Amino acid sequence: MDINTKLLKKNAFRVTKKRGMTASRVRVPGGHLEAIYLPLLQNIAETYGNGTVHITSRQGFEIPGIAFENMPQVNELLQPIIEGLDINQQVPGKGYSAAGTRNVVACIGNRVCPYACYDTTGFAQRIEKAIFPNDLHFKIALTGCPNDCAKVRMHDFGIMGMTEPQYNIDRCVNCGACVKVCKKKSVGALQEVNYKVKRNADKCIGCGECVLACPTRAWTRGKQKLYRFTLFGRTGKKNPRLGEDFIKWVDEDSIIKIILNTYDYVDSYIDPAAPGGKEHIGYIVDRTGFEEFLTWAMKDVQLPEIAEVYTPIYWKGVKY
Amino acid sequence: MHNEYMPYLSEIKEVIKHTDIEYTFRITYEGAVKPGQFFEVSIPKYGEAPISVSGINNGIIDLTIRRVGKVTNEVFERYVGDKLFLRGPYGNGFDVENYKNKELVIVAGGTGLSPVRGVVEYFSEHPQEVKKLILIAGFKTPKDILFLEDFERWNKKAEVILTVDQAEEDSTYQVGLVTEYIPKLSLKNVEEAVAVVVGPPAMMRFTTQKLLKTGFLEQNIWISQERKMSCGIGKCGHCKVNDTYICLDGPVFNFTKGR
Amino acid sequence: MGFYFTKDGMNAVLKRLMDEYLVYAPIRMIGGGAFSDTNSVRYGQISKISDIIFNQKSEYSFKEILLPLSQTLFFFTEDQVKEAEAPKKGAIIFLRSCDLHAVKRLDEIYLRNGFEDYYYKRLRENVKFILLGCQNPFENCFCVDMQTNTIDTYDASIEQAGDGYVMDNHCNAWESLLSSHCLNQQDVQPSHVTETGVHVKIPDGLSIDAANSKMWDEYDDRCINCGRCNFVCPTCTCFTMQDIFYTDNGKVGERRRVAASCMVDGYTDVAGGGSYRKKNGQRMRFRVLHKVYDYKERFGYHMCVGCGRCDDICPEYISFSHCINKLESVVKEVGDNNA
Incomplete structure (x- = not known):
């Protein structure tokens, strides 16, 4: 049997512990799909697989x-899913293209969750369209609110929904619900002053708890969709660590631009000898210095006025 | 159109200190007012507090105020010549007509004496208008006694029992709860006697129970209820109990309604 | 007299009315919902007839126009007070039958119960009501059972009819304005609902003894005492007074009143500490019995108008109508206890 394992991986299959057998990896950007695709997965599993499906930690199916020889047939069966999920594909009918950049993960978002500040799946799909296919090892995750159910701080790029609370003083009856909830569930950015509420904008993390708690709609959500953007968290062997805040109150376009700029940066600076062409971005930044990364990342980025850039950034984490 | 929310100024003429936290402010007020009615006293910035009238005298009213909150704290910072804002009087107050030509027993606990003080004054000045006047006034300790100087005067016109819940051994005051004196009252006809009870909720509950047990009829007992009041004029809802607005229908209630 | 208007005709009428009145109706607040990317139908000023949302119930009621959530009564210095100015214009309010019945309840408290309320009255005298006919009930409506589904004390009524609008007019002053802009005159009867999905039955034997029922305890944990049910209710009228001072000059400030809720902490707090009805179930009892029992004892008719907004908004899915329907067994329960 002659199999090019390098090409196989780029086609979203993998080498498994059982010789001659592979597994097909089906990415679902943003983790939400129409149920009509599930029978197709079932069909692949029952026709060519062992009748089981694994739900992956990055919101895909494996x-x-x-058997290696059935990969072309599997790719054909995958085609309606790839098209239905609007996956960028190089050659139609030939399966997923490239597997370096990992599936863009999202929590359930505001299609369902009351806390979510935006449609996480929708934004994930927008990022998918912008960055795939790509061989570089990038991990991106989106979460609807600062609860961070999607654990975005463990990703190279973490996107956390925020809402800038808007206060209509004339609708406030000083019931205290927002002050209490902000203190107990969030950061305590609200304070009663003169029977009305004062918000400490520096402290506010935009979780929207005040809006949810307000019984009179004195608090409502800001019109613009804004985010907290975190950088270079990672799991793994050498130095696992949480992503640090990069920009608070950043907009969608800037996030996409910065991610694309980072691909250019990594392209230029990745260790050519990196095993499998994989190197966590953070280690590259350690080499070049953060300022160099920043220069690349912010190229042609027009941040909204409200945005706050945190610099310099220091990471912690466990070092082995 | 009259704006009942707009307060008017009243000047403090005299301040009488009863205890550390209870002063009587003698202030100017021109107009009709009955004992048991209350005023909304305010100091801009600090808000309003309902205070019942403890004395009425020719263009002067007494407000006996207990220092318990934001507004009353601030009132205590004022002295003779300073001004307070007032609205009112509100509420029904005591109608002395209900007690005329009867044997009248007034039972007051602590600051509860303030709203009935006007009734005591009226009948001690017009003793011929009642068959008998008995005042039982209870305070926690001798230090808490209010209107001490009045008691001497009242003593001459009425049967006065001044009692404290507790006192030092060498104290000259009677020690005991107001309820203890009720069964011992010498009344000619308890079924026609009338009673007025004002004080803290527990004191009122036990006192009315005792009065009923002693033979008083429900319809001959009157009480004054205190509740949170904000507007004083039947709008804000805070004092509503069932279908009753304390500020409009009370604070004085016949026991048949007030219980 | 009834009229048919094209959209343009209707807008011409509105334009003229706006010279004299601020015009309020249920409108869609884009992004105004509590959740992201959700809208809210609430009362707001309109500039054209298409601003009005005819096919949805407003989340909050018209009440906040007559009784603003936060209203300045007067301004003060240490020894002077100056009354807050009256609105410069009168108001026209578009509202449904249940809400127009609610106006009667607001009037009861603010014009009749005790003193007349100066601030309410000076606005109320200059308010006209245009009834929004209801072809169909909305979720949680129970106006038919509360007998608030019809009313004829409106100044005018309006409904969509095809691409245009039909109006019935009771206001003499508007007659010539309406007839000059209408397409034609016709008999108009405002639609009203005759059947709702939700029914309530307030038991005859209800008495204040219902307060002693165990039924209320269920709400101790279920209710979160947020007060939404009060704030959306077209008949809740409670308020709290507040004195605020302008911080740049500590001697100057204003006294205002803000809407208060008998469900929210602090409502019964008395100076020096202490409060009544600490448990949420007891607050629920206070609210429910006020709406369907003790208000009627005082004023002769029920307070609740059956709009169902409290059910619509409760984040804990506590249904007021469902609670009313439990009163039947409550009457039995407390009756058995007393026997």
């Missing part, structure tokens, strides 16, 4: 127990 169908194990597929």
Whole structure:
């Protein structure tokens, strides 16, 4: 049997512990899909796999127990899913293109969750369209609010929904609900002053708890969708660490631009000898210095006025 | 159109200190007012507090104020010549007609004496208008006694029992709860006697129970209820109990309604 | 007299009315919902007829126009007070039958119960009401059972009819304005609902003894005492007074009143500490019995108008109508206890 394992990986299959057998990895950007695709997955698993499906930690499906020789048939069966999920594909009918950049993960977002400040899946799909296919090892995750259910701080790029609370003083009856909830569930950015509420904008993390708690709509959500953008968290062997705040109150366009700029930066600075062409971005930044990264990342980026850039940034984490 | 929310100024003429936290402010007020009615006293910035009238005298009213909150704290910073804002009087107050030509027992606990003080004054000045006047006034300790100087005067016109819940051994005051004196009252006809009870909720509950047990009829007992009041004029809802607005229908209630 | 208007005709009428009145109706607040990317139908000023949302119930009621959530009564210095100015214009309010019945309840408290309320009255005297006919009930409506589904004390009524609008007019002063802009005159009867999905039955034997029922305890944990039910209710009228001072000059400030809720902490707090009805179930009892029992004892008719907004908004899915329907067994329960 002659199999090019390098090409196989780029086609979203993997080498498994069982010789001659592979597994098909089906990415679902933003983790939300129409149920009509589930029978197709079932069909692949039952026809070419071992009849089981694994739900991956990055919101995909992995169908194990597929013989290498059946990969072309599997790719054909995957085609309606790839098209339905609007995956960028190089050659139609030939399966997923490239697997370096990982699936863009999202919490359930505001299609369902009351806390979410935006449609996480929608934004994830927008990022998918902008960055795929790509061989570089990038991990991106989106979460609807600062609860961070999607654990975005463990990703190279973490996107956390925020809402800039708007206060209509004439609708406030000083019931205290927002002050209490902000103190107990969030950061305590609200304070009663003169029977009305004062918000400490520096402290506010834009979680929207005040809006949810307000019984009179004195607090409502800001019109613009804004985000907290975190950088270079990672899991893994050498130095696992949480992503640090990069920009608070940043907009969608800037986030996408910065991610694309980072691809250019990594392209220029990645260790050519990196095993499998994979190197966590953070280690590259350690090499070049943060300022160099910043120069690349912010190229042609027009941040909204409200945005706050945190610099310099220091990471912690466990070092082995 | 009259704006009942607009307060008017009243000048402090005299301040009588009863205890550390209870002063009587003698202030100017021109107009009709009955004992048991209350005023909304305010100091801009600090808000309003309902205070019942403890004395009425020719263009002067007494407000006996207990220092318990933001507004009353601030009132205590004022002295003779300073001004307070007032609205009112509000509420029904005591109608002395209900007690005329009867044997009248007034039972007051602590600051509860303030709203009935006007009734005591009226009948001690017009003793011929009641068959008998008995005042039982209870305070926690001798230090808490209010209107001490009045008691001497009242003593001459009425049967006065001044009692404290507790006192030092060498104290000259009677020690005991107001309820203890009720069964011992010498009344000619308890079924026609009338009683007025004002004080803290627990004191009122036990006192009315005792009065009923002693033979008083429900319809001959009157009480004054205190509740949170904000507007004083039947709008804000804070003092509503069932279908009753204390500020409009009370604070004085016949026991048949007030219980 | 009834009229049919094209959209343009209707807008011409509104334009003229706006010279004299601020015009309020249920409008869509884009992004105005509590959740992201959700809208809210609430009362606001309109500039054209298409601003009005005819096919949805407003989340909050018209009440906040007559009784602003936060209203300045007067300004003060240490020894002077100056009354807050009256609105420069009168108001026209578009509202449904249940809400127009609610106006009667507001009037009861603010014009009749005790002193006349100066601030309410000076606005109320200059308010006209245009009834929004209801072809269909909305979720949680129970106006038919509360007998608030019809009313004829409106100044005018309006409904959508095809691409245009039909109006019935009771206001003499508007007659010539309306007839000059209408397409034609016709008989108009405002639609009203005759059947709702939700029904309530307030038991005859209800008495204040219902307060002693165990039924209320269920709400101790279920209710979060947020007060939404009060704030959306077209008949809740409670307020709290506040004195505020302008911080740059500590001697000058204003006294205002803000809407208060009998469900929210602090409502019964008395100076020096202490409060009544600490448990949420007891607050629920106070609210429910006020709406369907003790208000009627005082004024002769029920306070609740059956708009169902409290049910619509409760984040804990506590249904007021459902609670009313439990009163039947409450009457039995407390009756058995007393026997």
